[in-house]
Amino acid sequence: MEETPRDRHSAERPGYGQLLRTEGAWSFLVPGFLARQPYAMLTISIVLLVEHTTGSFGLAGAVSATAGISMALIAPQSGRLADRFGQGAVLVPQVFLHALTIGALVSVALLDAPLWALFVAAVPAGATAPQISPMVRARWAARLQGTPLMTTAAAFESVTDEFTFVVGPVLATALCTGVHPAAGLAAEAGVSLVGGLVFAAQRRTQPVPARARHAEAQGADTSYSGDRPPSALAIPGARVLIVAVLGIGTVFGGMQVSLTAFTESIGRPGINGVMYGVFAAGNMLAAVAVGAIRWKRGPQSRLLAGYPVLVLAAALVAVTAQMGPWAVLLGALGTLVGLCVAPCMITCFTLIETLVPAAARTEAFTWLTGAVALGQAAGSTVAGQLADHSGAGSGFFAPLAGTVLALLVLLLFRKALHPAHGGLVAARGLGHRTRVSVD
Known part of the structure; x- marks a missing residue:
């Protein structure tokens, strides 16, 4: 019997070398890395521009949050369209719309509009932000489905996202402070447009759209019936994972605000960047390690074992x-918390x-990335309120509360995390499905 690519993937030890x-x-990784940079530049660029024109950090944060929430809520709909019609068909008009809406937001800010x-201009600016990271993840899933390399791919994407959020804000801040207050948003729109178009041009690696798959199944002479694929939200396990990732988002938002408040309260605001940096470093190191390990336990077991450890780490902080x-x-x-975040996040995207x-699948990935953004907004808001009213250190209870609630949902609905593939379950992890009975 001739060996298939899937057989070779399963036989070899999964690792980054094999993944790459x-x-x-590489045809979608390089343009994908460029095109995802604006995702990390958008909110900080809005903050810096609006603060410059209004003199209020509070107002700037509120406008930025409006764009972030709009992006988190609308992104899954663009992912659903990408699943149905193809990534390129959605991404090309989206990047042009995003450039126009960013131009409108800049004009409103610089012209001292009401x-x-x-806030009105921030809604479409956030809603049209291209969701490159979920599209890259969907391409990995299409090429690696049924192989242990999916965990490695999820880890690789997690590290790439973390690196993006190191480079993007630094670049945006340098442009806004050293060139012009609007330069960050101008660069965000330009990179989004160029990077998005180059990424969209890589059609050979994009997942087959549901519309084309349906037409092929019905036969070449049968016109497409218009049936829409079910939403990812219709799957109970997907809803459970959205809550789990929402809890992880509260860790990102809560830690950032709480560390800022804590370092200011002890009279050492200069070490805030270092303290958040070691948290992020722990997250990145754990992500690299997760992708290099050949796991013997399935992703369901790993998530249910790892999430309580994350809660414990948040409680210690x-x-x-x-x-x-x-x-x-x-x-x-904080480093310990970072080490616990990455395995849970990666396992959610693997699962x-x-x-x-x-x-x-693209819609599902956008729901998860959107949940991170919503959790981050909620965590930072609650942490800020706690720090203002109950002391600087109280803000750390925000990520603890978020992860505790998410853990309760995971435990109550853990049976939903097992896939319904006609009796197929992940007995030895992704790519090793075996027909067994599920009680």
Whole structure:
């Protein structure tokens, strides 16, 4: 019997070297990396521009949050359209619309328009932001479906996203402060347009659209019936994972605000960047390690084992922050939280591939990335309120509360995390499905 690519993927040890040797990978990885930079530049660029024109950080944060929430809520709909009609068909008009809406937002800010106009302009600016990361993940899933390399791909994307959020804000800040307050948004729109068009041109590696798959199944002479694929939200396991990732988002938002408040309260605001940096470094190191390991346990077991550890780490940080100004200890525990975040996040993105059919996979990935953004907004808001009213260290209870609630949902609905593939379950992890009975 001739060996198939899937057989070779299963036989070899999954790792980054093997992943990057996947046929066609570099054709979408390079433009995808460029095109996803604006995602990390958008909100900080809005903050810097609006603060410059209004003199209010509070107003700037509110406008930025409006764009972020709009992006999180609308992104899954663009993902659903991409699943149905193809990524290129959705991405090309989207990047042009995004450039226009960013231009409108910049004009409103620089022309001293009424404050309500800033919020109105922020909605389409966020709603049209291209969702490159979910599209890249969907391309990996289309090429690696049924192989252990999906976990490696999820880890690789997690590291890439983290790196993006290191480079993007730094670039945006340098442009806004060194060139012009609107230069960050101008660069965001330009990179989004160029990078998005180049990425969209890589049609050979994009997943087969549901519309084309349906037409092929019905026969070449049969016109498309117009049936729409089911939404990813119709799958119970996907809803559970959205809640899990929402909880992880509260860690990102809550830690960022709480560390800022904590370092200012002890009179050492300059170490805030270092403390958040070690948290991010722990996250990146864990992500690299997760992708290099050949897991013997399935993603469901890994998530249910890893999430309680994340909750415990968040609890240690919250309790320690109440005990005194122990910056070194708090930094070490922050690193521990980062080490716990990455395995849970990566496992959620790995698991969604086993739960959601190919026809709704881009939408599913956008729901997860959107949930991170919503959780981040909620975590930062709650942490800020707690820090203002109950002391600087109280903000750390926001990520603890978010992860505890998410863990409760995971435990209550853990059976939904097992895929319904006609009796096929992931007995040894992704790519090793075996027909067994599920109680």
